[in-house]
Amino acid sequence: MSDHHDDLPAFCHPVSTKLLFGVFFGLIALTILTVATSALGSALGMPPAFAFPLAMVIATMKAFLVCAFFMHMWWDKSFNVLAFLSSLLFVTLFIGMTMMDTGEYQPTIEAFDVNNLANVEVSE
Amino acid sequence: MAVADSHDTHDDHHDLHDHGEFIAHHFDSAEQQFDSGKLGIWLFLVTEILFFSGLFVAYTLYRTNHPEVFEQAHVFLNKYLGGLNTIVLLFSSLTMALGVRAAQLGRNKNCSIYILITMVCATMFLGVKAVEYSHKWDMGILVRSAFNLTYTHPTPTTEIGKALHISDYLVYLCVVPALLLAGFIVASVISKLINKGTLAKFMIAMAITVSGYFLGVCVGIIFMNATEGETGSTHASVIAEQPLMLLASTQDDHAEGDHDDHDKAAAASNHEGEHSDHEEHFGSHPADGGEASFDAHHPDPSTLSRDVGIFFSIYYCMTGLHAIHIIAGIIALAWLYWRSLLGHWRTDYFGPVDYVGLYWHLVDLIWIYLFPLLYLID
Known part of the structure; x- marks a missing residue:
């Protein structure tokens, strides 16, 4: 997809303006789509549980377009791509592990008697 | 970036066509230098993502x-x-990508124009953000500890x-940019005079x-008035009669709570107050048709959970950190603009533009996720 200029060094891949503008208009279209689905989704009978995943799918499509073409990942060294994608793996781990732990103190919270606070010792 | 650049600090000869002018002595070739810089910036972006991910964890949780x-x-x-801000930022990403392309082809003048447009979009983004x-x-929508929704738009006290x-706050947010604008105009006149x-x-x-x-501020105000026209003062005055509802109810509990002791008891009852208050709002809201009387655009402060302020703590942290990245990006772009004016970019030396470009796209990427996560909750 990049322009082919014989006189350019091997590491220089200018992306064609056509492609860049195409990606830009694609991003704008997806932005409008995500605002529209958020504004009209419930009116059109879309189940509310569906709205959040849909917004995230659209955001990920936009992120793909930006990464692949604006950030030249499509033509980049695979090691760079690997480094970048590995960060996403760690983010997933970070969020996942924390989420697994959130219920840890739930029994204590539920056992907490709001109406009988006199019995609760205040540590401060 | 620092690596790619270390050479030109001690490079005083002005023969731009000398092959390898910007190649640092510890690199064999332009390609090796470029690849090293690129790996470096990718690793930096990885740390940036992990940096932001802490806030995303807070959000998700x-x-x-x-x-x-x-x-x-x-x-x-x-x-x-x-x-609007999303589109401004996406457009700045486009001009950044075009700037990288221009640098790759050694077109310094085009590159400088694209970088300038990118910087203008960046400041415009900040202008719209300042309006928001x-x-x-003005409405008292602050971080959790200071959250006090009143809808009363205080009358401005500053002359401007x-x-x-x-809003006075908007005036304060415009002080630094105004000083910078004046400073740059004076500096351009002086540098013109000394040739x-x-x-x-x-x-x-x-x-x-x-x-x-300032363009962003103007566009933001126009946009906000167009989309939130009904948020005028008429509504504010209706709601104004019950401001500080949340605070008042907390203090009631407070008064009941502490008869006997002083400091310690006060602190404790403050806790109690928060809890029972919290419980009250939680209990009343979902069950007894609270939803039905919920005015979508101007909910009564007393029907809101006290913890709405926590959402705004997260909101201010995420968008604030993002805005700091935008400011850092503008400074990096200004440096690129300067070097474009000096005609530094060539087909075998465009690394800095590429690296700053990658950073800029990452800032855009984070906004792509922040926008639906914060603004499009329905």
């Missing part, structure tokens, strides 16, 4: 545990202003605020960049 807070809070965010922030601060009918043509050009470009902020 809070949203899964308290979805009702997000549903109550998002009505205070104007999704059209957010959408000041509008929220009175004259232009804008430093390139410097004058640079200073004019910086002045244009800063004026993008």
Whole structure:
């Protein structure tokens, strides 16, 4: 997809303006789509549980377009791509592990008697 | 970047066509230098993502545990202003990518123009953000500890605020850009007078960049008035009769709570007050048709969960950190603009533009996720 200029060094891949503008208009279209689905989704009978995943799918499509073409990942060294994608793996781990732990103190919270606070010792 | 650049600091000869002028001595070739820099910037971007991910964890955790807070809070965010900012940022990404292309082809003049447009978009983004922030601060929408929704738009006390009918907070947020604008204009005139043509050009470009902020402020105000026209003072006055509802109810509990002891008891009852208050709002809201009387755009402060402020703590942290990245990006772009004016970019040396470009796209990427996560909760 990049322009082919014989006189350019091997590491220089200018992306064609056509492609860049195409990606830009694609991003704008997806932005409008995500605002529209958020504004009209419930009116059109879309189940509310569906709205959040849909917004995230659209955001990920936009992120793909930006990464692949604006950030030249499509033509980049695979090691760079690997480094970048590995960060996403760690983010997933970070969020996942924390989420697994959130219920840890739930029994204590539920056992907490709001109406009988006199019995609760205040540590401060 | 530092690596790619270390050479030109001790490089005083001006023969731009000398092959390898910007190749640092510890690199064999332009390609090796470029690849090293690129790996470096990718690793930096990885740390940036991990840096932001802490805030995303806070968001995810809070949203899964308290979805009702997000549903109550998002009505205070104007999704059209957010959408406008998204488009401004996407456009700046396009011009950045075009700037990288121009640098790759050694077209320094085109590159400088694209970088200038990118910087103007960046400051415009900040201008719109300033309008959003000041509008929220006016209504008392602050971080959790200071959250006190009243809807009363205080009448401006500053002279400029009175004259232009804008929030005092917005006036304060415009002080630094105004000083910068004046400074850059003066600097461009001085550099013109002492015949430093390139410097004058640079200073004019910086002045244009800063004026993008004021453009953003104007566009933001127009956009907000168009989409939130009904948020006029009429509504504010109705609600104004019951301001500080949340605070008042907390203090009632407070008064009941502490008869006997002083400091310690006061602290304890403050806790109690918070808890029972919290419980009250939680209990009343979802069950007894609280939803039905919920005015989508101007919910009564007393029907809101006290924890709506936590959403805004997260909101201010995420968008604030993002805005700091935008400012850092503008500074990096200004440096690129200067080097474009000096004609440094060539087909075998465009690394800095590429690296800053990658950073800029990452800032855009984070906004791509922040926008639906914060503004499009329905």
